[in-house]
Amino acid sequence: MGLMVRLSEKIESLSREVVRRDEEGVLWFKTYLAGEWFESRESSLVYSPIDTSVIARVPRVSYEKMDTVVDKIYRSGRWSARNTPGHKRLEILGRAAELLRDYQDVFTEVLVVNAGKTLAAARGEVKASIDRLERADMDLRKLLGDYIPGDWSDETTETESIVRREPVGVVLIITPFNYPLFDAVNKIVYSFIVGNAFILKPASADPIPAILLAWVLEKAGMPRDSFAVATVPGREMDRLVSDKRIAAISLTGSTETGERVLKTAGVKQFIMELGGGDPAIILSDADLEWAAQRVARGIYSYSGQRCDAIKLVLVEAPVYEKFRDLLVGELRKVRVGDPRDPSTDMGPLIDPSAADLMIEAVRDAEARGARVLVGGRRLGPTYVEPTLVEADKTIVRSLRLYREEIFAPVALITRVDTIDEAIDISNGRRYGLDAAVFGRDINKIRKIVRLLEVGAVYINDFPRHGIGYYPFGGRKDSGIGREGIGYSLEYVTAYKSIVYNYKGTGVWEYL
């Protein structure tokens, strides 16, 4: 690969108060803690998945420090957020969108170099983040309450209530490595727009987008004491997660992390977007070429490191061979390589252990009688081939590729004789995020839609959550709650009933 990967000097043009470069070209970042750009002697290394070289160091914030930060946010920051009127909160998010647009080249480069995204995927994530910030008014319009008249019982006549939603206070936002900018933006939009303060805990693999986002939010005028970026390793998070001053946790991550956080946190409100990996069902009347192209994209885009990636392809017997060969053809065309090269379709995995895991899962499948149709090889420490593994329906459920979420560009393909079989095999996985169905027979499609235990079904396309214009979220081990514009407010707000008593005042003259 030649020279070690480095972020260009564009990043320093963004802010020298946030980042400096040492003689080896490694960037030293501060992090934002409720009004202070914080440096610490303890730091964590940040690698580029492109060649596994160290590109940056970020502060490793101790619990003692976080304790003072949480205190500041709890005592004053949550009131600063709440007492900023809704129209001003919208203006702040609008200005943040403008700043993201001004610095889109910097953010794109960071997503390519720190997260290993292709240029097209990185540009897409920056654009989605800008769009999400600009659509915050759509969330605000969903911030509705109720009016309840009291004349339904003797006891409540001459009283009435309004039921309003109010911010819970401090939201702990925990984001995964695969959408380090968009997931943070999305969770910040729905938490802040209703008046919450927040602490953002980014994934240790790629914390740079979150730190730069804090710089943007500060410049955009977000109340300075109302937010922080906690660069704390996940394994040191238990005390923060269980902190009573935090009222809600919005986590996107693996099911294992979600379960641990749920056990540790105690009584709080939760939104949990957890593990996934989706089935795609191909009916015999589907447009097979279109389906093969879209399913291939669903398997390899961002190297299969998407919660909504396709991991299981179930094909009706009459078209099985034809579809399988078309899909193999599509996967063979994928150009794997350096994501900085615009002709690359698929870049690296986030770290070498992700590639180890994929290769082990493919070997496990082969040992149990499955067959690799395309791919299956490692091309470098973090690079693998897009891979399709054929498994008979009698063995598919025993494979790790079926039982676990292998976060890599690999899927199983299985022949089914009936749609009931396809539904059964799909529902047999522990996850229930989304599914895709390709075909024309509306009755078959409708039945499949009715019976799949998932949060969203995509008909004639591969699952993609996009900016959440259509809400998404998991069932079973895939999570709790929904993300999507307007749909997440209920998890970061609390109802308050205000009951007015006018008894004997003559407001009402009942018969």
Ligand code: NAP
């Ligand atoms: P992960 O390892 O579970 O980490 C997610 C976040 O949780 C990271 O910030 C991590 O910090 C933190 N964390 C780990 N242990 C923690 C603990 N005990 N307490 C609090 N926080 C903790 O997941 P990932 O590998 O980054 O992301 C991939 C996963 O996210 C996949 O399972 C994918 O399906 C899921 N995902 C789901 C959706 C959805 O919409 N359902 C969307 C995107 C991704 P460290 O990095 O410091 O460990």
